Amino acid sequence: xxxxxxxxxxxxxxxxxxxxxxxxxxxxxxxxxxxxxxxxxxxxxxxxxxxxxxxxxxxxxxxxxxxxxxxxxxxxxxxxxxxxxxxxxxxxxxxxxxxxxxxxxxxxxxxxxxxxxxxxxxxxxxxxxxxxxxxxxxxxxxxxxxxxxxxxxxxxxxxxxxxxxxxxxxxxxxxxxxxxxxxxxxxxxxxxxxxxxxxxxxxxxxxxxxxxxxxxxxxxxxxxxxxxxxxxxxxxxxxxxxxxxxxxxxxxxxxxxxxxxxxxxxxxxxxxxxxxxxxxxxxxxxxxxxxxxxxxxxxxxxxxxxxxxxxxxxxxxxxxxxxxxxxxxxxxxxxxxxxxxxxxxxxxxxxxxxxxxxxxx
Amino acid sequence: xxxxxxxxxxxxxxxxxxxxxxxxxxxxxxxxxxxxxxxxxxxxxxxxxxxxxxxxxxxxxxxxxxxxxxxxxxxxxxxxxxxxxxxxxxxxxxxxxxxxxxxxxxxxxxxxxxxxxxxxxxxxxxxxxxxxxxxxxxxxxxxxxxxxxxxxxxxxxxxxxxxxxxxxxxxxxxxxxxxxxxxxxxxxxxxxxxxxxxxxxxxxxxxxxxxxxxxxxxxxxxxxxxxxxxxxxxxxxxxxxxxxxxxxxxxxxxxxxxxxxxxxxxxxxxxxxxxxxxxxxxxxxxxxxxxxxx
Amino acid sequence: xxxxxxxxxxxxxxxxxxxxxxxxxxxxxxxxxxxxxxxxxxxxxxxxxxxxxxxxxxxxxxxxxxxxxxxxxxxxxxxxxxxxxxxxxxxxxxxxxxxxxxxxxxxxxxxxxxxxxxxxxxxxxxxxxxxxxxxxxxxxxxxxxxxxxxxxxxxxxxxxxxxxxxxxxxxxxxxxxxxxxxxxxxxxxxxxxxxxxxxxxxxxxxxxxxxxxxxxxxxxxxxxxxxxxxxxxxxxxxxxxxxxxxxxxxxxxxxxxxxxxxxxxxxxxxxxxxxxxxxxxxxxx
Numbered sequence: 001x002x003x004x005x006x007x008x009x010x011x012x013x014x015x016x017x018x019x020x021x022x023x024x025x026x027x028x029x030x031x032x033x034x035x036x037x038x039x040x041x042x043x044x045x046x047x048x049x050x051x052x053x054x055x056x057x058x059x060x061x062x063x064x065x066x067x068x069x070x071x072x073x074x075x076x077x078x079x080x081x082x083x084x085x086x087x088x089x090x091x092x093x094x095x096x097x098x099x100x101x102x103x104x105x106x107x108x109x110x111x112x113x114x115x116x117x118x119x120x121x122x123x124x125x126x127x128x129x130x131x132x133x134x135x136x137x138x139x140x141x142x143x144x145x146x147x148x149x150x151x152x153x154x155x156x157x158x159x160x161x162x163x164x165x166x167x168x169x170x171x172x173x174x175x176x177x178x179x180x181x182x183x184x185x186x187x188x189x190x191x192x193x194x195x196x197x198x199x200x201x202x203x204x205x206x207x208x209x210x211x212x213x214x215x216x217x218x219x220x221x222x223x224x225x226x227x228x229x230x231x232x233x234x235x236x237x238x239x240x241x242x243x244x245x246x247x248x249x250x251x252x253x254x255x256x257x258x259x260x261x262x263x264x265x266x267x268x269x270x271x272x273x274x275x276x277x278x279x280x281x282x283x284x285x286x287x288x289x290x291x292x293x294x295x296x297x298x299x300x301x302x303x304x305x306x307x308x309x310x311x312x313x314x315x316x317x318x319x320x321x322x323x324x325x326x327x328x329x330x331x332x333x334x335x336x337x338x339x340x341x342x343x344x345x346x347x348x349x350x351x352x353x354x355x356x357x358x359x360x361x
Numbered sequence: 362x363x364x365x366x367x368x369x370x371x372x373x374x375x376x377x378x379x380x381x382x383x384x385x386x387x388x389x390x391x392x393x394x395x396x397x398x399x400x401x402x403x404x405x406x407x408x409x410x411x412x413x414x415x416x417x418x419x420x421x422x423x424x425x426x427x428x429x430x431x432x433x434x435x436x437x438x439x440x441x442x443x444x445x446x447x448x449x450x451x452x453x454x455x456x457x458x459x460x461x462x463x464x465x466x467x468x469x470x471x472x473x474x475x476x477x478x479x480x481x482x483x484x485x486x487x488x489x490x491x492x493x494x495x496x497x498x499x500x501x502x503x504x505x506x507x508x509x510x511x512x513x514x515x516x517x518x519x520x521x522x523x524x525x526x527x528x529x530x531x532x533x534x535x536x537x538x539x540x541x542x543x544x545x546x547x548x549x550x551x552x553x554x555x556x557x558x559x560x561x562x563x564x565x566x567x568x569x570x571x572x573x574x575x576x577x578x579x580x581x582x583x584x585x586x587x588x589x590x591x592x593x594x595x596x597x598x599x600x601x602x603x604x605x606x607x608x609x610x611x612x613x614x615x616x617x618x619x620x621x622x623x624x625x626x627x628x629x630x631x632x633x634x635x636x637x638x639x640x641x642x643x644x645x646x647x648x649x650x651x652x653x654x655x
Numbered sequence: 656x657x658x659x660x661x662x663x664x665x666x667x668x669x670x671x672x673x674x675x676x677x678x679x680x681x682x683x684x685x686x687x688x689x690x691x692x693x694x695x696x697x698x699x700x701x702x703x704x705x706x707x708x709x710x711x712x713x714x715x716x717x718x719x720x721x722x723x724x725x726x727x728x729x730x731x732x733x734x735x736x737x738x739x740x741x742x743x744x745x746x747x748x749x750x751x752x753x754x755x756x757x758x759x760x761x762x763x764x765x766x767x768x769x770x771x772x773x774x775x776x777x778x779x780x781x782x783x784x785x786x787x788x789x790x791x792x793x794x795x796x797x798x799x800x801x802x803x804x805x806x807x808x809x810x811x812x813x814x815x816x817x818x819x820x821x822x823x824x825x826x827x828x829x830x831x832x833x834x835x836x837x838x839x840x841x842x843x844x845x846x847x848x849x850x851x852x853x854x855x856x857x858x859x860x861x862x863x864x865x866x867x868x869x870x871x872x873x874x875x876x877x878x879x880x881x882x883x884x885x886x887x888x889x890x891x892x893x894x895x896x897x898x899x900x901x902x903x904x905x906x907x908x909x910x911x912x913x914x915x916x917x918x919x920x921x922x923x924x925x926x927x928x929x930x931x932x933x934x935x936x937x938x939x940x
Contacts, residue, residue: 040605042605045616065605066441067605067606067608068608070616073907077701077903077907080702081502081506082506082510082513082519082521084522084523085521085604085605168785168804168807212890213804213806213807213889214807214888215890226780226785226786226787227785227786228785228786228807246410272519342698342699342700345699346697346908349907349908350908353718353898353901354718356901357719357721357893360890360891360892376850379850382743383743383746383747384747386740386743386744386747387760390740390741390743390744390821391763391764393740393818393821394763394764394767394818397767397775397778397779397781397818398767398775398778400778400781400782400788401774401777401778401781404781404788411786412781412784412787412788412791413787413788413794414791463674463677466670467670467671467674467675469667469670470670470671470674471671474670474671475667476667476671482671482675485675485679486678488682489678491875491927492686492920492923493896493916493920493923494876494879494881495896495899495900495916496686496689496879496899496916496917496919496920497685499689499903499912499916500685500686500688500916501681501685502903503685503689503692503909504684504685530681532677532681533677533678533681536678590769594771594772596772596773596882597881597882601903610771611771611773614771614773614774615773618773618774618780626777630771630777630778633771633774634769634774637770637771638769638770641769
């Protein structure tokens with residue numbers, strides 16, 4: 001009897017608290033008056049569910065242009081040149097700050113986005129946008145290492161294993177993250193703006209990068225899957241996607257104990273957006289419990305949506321995966337990237353060019 | 362006449378080696394040229410995801426694509442691809458039309474006209490062919506930015522890059538190719554023919570359409586074909602000059618190649634290969650017929 | 656009427672004008688802007704601001720010189736390999752007696768190039784990968800025990816470049832060999848020249864225009880290659896095109912990217928000058 005009692009208790013814990021809401025959830029409805037309009041979205045590649053956009057088009061009677069980019073830098077470059085006509089962009093935290101400072105984003109009207117109430121409170125009011133004037137979270141995740149379990153049967157727990165591995169390794173072409181990791185090792189602030197510290201981080205990485213065969217722009221998971229590298233420094237979701245695709249245990253993801261980068265990608269509206277109202281409607285749509293959950297179930301990143309998590313719409317498998325929702329003690333060691341200002345930006349850019357040049361020597 | 366015996370023998374050895382080499386080299390070269398394509402086609406029929414060994418024949422990757430394209434639940438990503446294909450055809454045909462007219466005009470002018478500065482114009486026509494693609498791409502990107510900024514400053518209206526910028530860029534690199542091909546044809550043509558037509562009382566306009574144009578038409582068609590092919594194939598310059606919703610097929614394929622390893626990519630590549638071969642084959646056949654009539 | 660025709664001929668300049676104007680606006684002007692930008696300072700986010708500076712050229716000839724040298728080296732090697740493979744191939748094609756065979760053999764060179772450049776390069780990723788086709792074949796034949804690393808090396812870039820640009824070598828040489836009159840070789844033999852001498856003294860000089868054109872057409876796009884090293888090269892096969900591309904990302908350095916492309920263009924122009932001079936000398940002799 002006692003056993004059954006414990007079992008019941010455990011089961012109760014496992015069952016999402018808001019299961020009852022399941023029944024109550026009403027499908028998201030589009031406000032009136034957008035029929036026939038157009039929305040242009042500029043998002044990261046492989047970062048949306050197959051039906052997210054078509055469902056939105058159907059619900060609002062609108063047409064969506066959907067273009068993709070590979071990095072914050074690429075998106076930023078396009079918007080800086082003058083927004084070519086996008087209504088939605090998806091910048092990471094530090095980039096939100098930069099774009100806001102450069103007046104490349106327009107303020108959100110939270111009145112139009114009632115579903116903001118669904119967002120996990122801790123993820124609101126982040127340092128890069130304290131009032132959520134310009135951004136609301138889309139998904140969040142970490143940078144870590146994807147590796148072949150055959151090569152590392154005991155897993156990876158330290159960046160030293162990455163540096164010392166006798167085999168091909170791919171790094172991520174994300175300068176602030178990679179230099180930030182080196183800063184951690186050298187005991188400096190991961191967002192250091194000091195010229196000497198940036199040089200030291202660069203030299204540290206060049207020294208440790210003898211096994212690096214490529215610095216991949218968001219395609220490390222492909223190299224890993226093809227067997228061209230044993231380790232790929234990558235975003236967690238990308239590594240999980242290949243494990244999911246191959247339906248096997250050949251690949252795993254870990255966040256080394258020394259720490260790594262945590263990022264929040266945000267929905268923002270760039271300056272000169274042709275249709276900001278519809279953009280806000282879209283943001284509200286994404287923050288719907290069911291839509292957000294479908295998104296997460298497809299792309300395997302951590303949802304910032306409390307309602308999605310509590311409603312039970314998100315697959316158990318994802319909620320319980322430490323690679324997607326890392327445990328608290330790991331989260332404490334993660335650093336977020338912030339905007340470093342014009343001068344440090346140039347220093348980092350130069351350091352990164354030099355790193356790329358000398359890694360191949 | 363006595364030629365050194367040894368030299369003769371040496372010469373014979375050289376000749377034999379040369380003959381072997383002359384047969385061996387093409388064999389190796391053709392293998393090199395065709396192996397990647399055959400591998401791509403072969404593995405699009407492979408039943409496993411591996412590209413290291415062929416484990417069995419399957420059509421399932423093609424089935425998946427067909428399902429995506431024709432099936433009830435036509436997938437979002439397939440829609441993106443078809444859209445990119447449409448964009449490519451759109452950009453390609455307009456850029457080809459403009460560059461064919463401009464290229465043919467300057468080829469005629471250079472072949473028939475007499476005016477100073479032809480050497481300079483020659484250089485101007487030759488340069489886009491020999492400048493590295495990436496230089497041309499960034500120069501156009503910076504140029505459009507500067508022009509649009511300046512335009513916004515004086516008129517208050519913002520202009521964005523889009524199909525017009527891509528088309529302008531494509532026309533620019535295509536003009537030279539069209540001109541070169543059309544000129545080669547004009548050089549082979551006897552200008553007396555036009556003079557004869559003129560002497561027979563045809564006005565120049567008539568003489569051009571009735572005599573010159575039919576004669577250079579094959580050259581113009583091959584120039585246009587070349588331009589269309591270059592347009593469809595261009596990645597670097599398009600990448601730097603594109604705007605919203607203007608993703609062309611090469612830009613889409615670039616993203617695809619970088620982000621997935623699914624065997625469907627091999628199947629899509631095979632289909633694209635067959636399609637472009639058919640397309641060019643047909644147009645060559647048409648061109649061959651019109652050329653043989655002249 | 657005839658007079659009108661002649662006047663049109665004399666005024667061919669007006670026929671050329673629209674094209675000249677187009678090229679001036681979309682080709683010359685952008686290049687001039689790049690030249691100006693390459694002397695400007697880097698502003699926030701990599702844009703160009705005042706004042707003028709030479710620092711980007713210092714950097715281009717400083718740390719970037721390694722990569723510049725590598726790009727020129729790889730492009731040069733690509734040209735040499737294309738020549739060594741392409742010349743006999745072009746010779747083989749153009750000496751086929753039957754017109755149909757000639758057409759088919761030439762067709763077989765051109766046909767693969769109707770496929771998208773990216774897909775052709777991607778095919779090499781399949782072939783050269785650690786678990787790729789070549790390694791799979793060699794392993795199953797027992798010729799090797801461990802896969803050979805070929806992808807993400809300079810070797811892979813070289814293969815990709817040769818593959819990408821070989822027809823540019825074959826076609827001009829084919830054109831010049833086809834025009835070559837083989838009676839000259841008989842004449843040389845009659846005059847007592849052996850095969851090697853006949854080739855070096857008669858065949859090669861007379862097909863030189865094709866060889867030079869082919870070399871220029873292979874070398875130039877190879878120096879500025881961007882897609883090939885991007886897909887095949889990794890860190891070891893990084894070329895100047897990749898670094899130029901990087902400068903145009905969000906926090907890159909537009910003036911530096913401009914300076915790098917100006918330097919690259921200068922290299923190309925220099926090699927073209929060599930080309931033009933060798934043609935002149937060729938015609939002179």
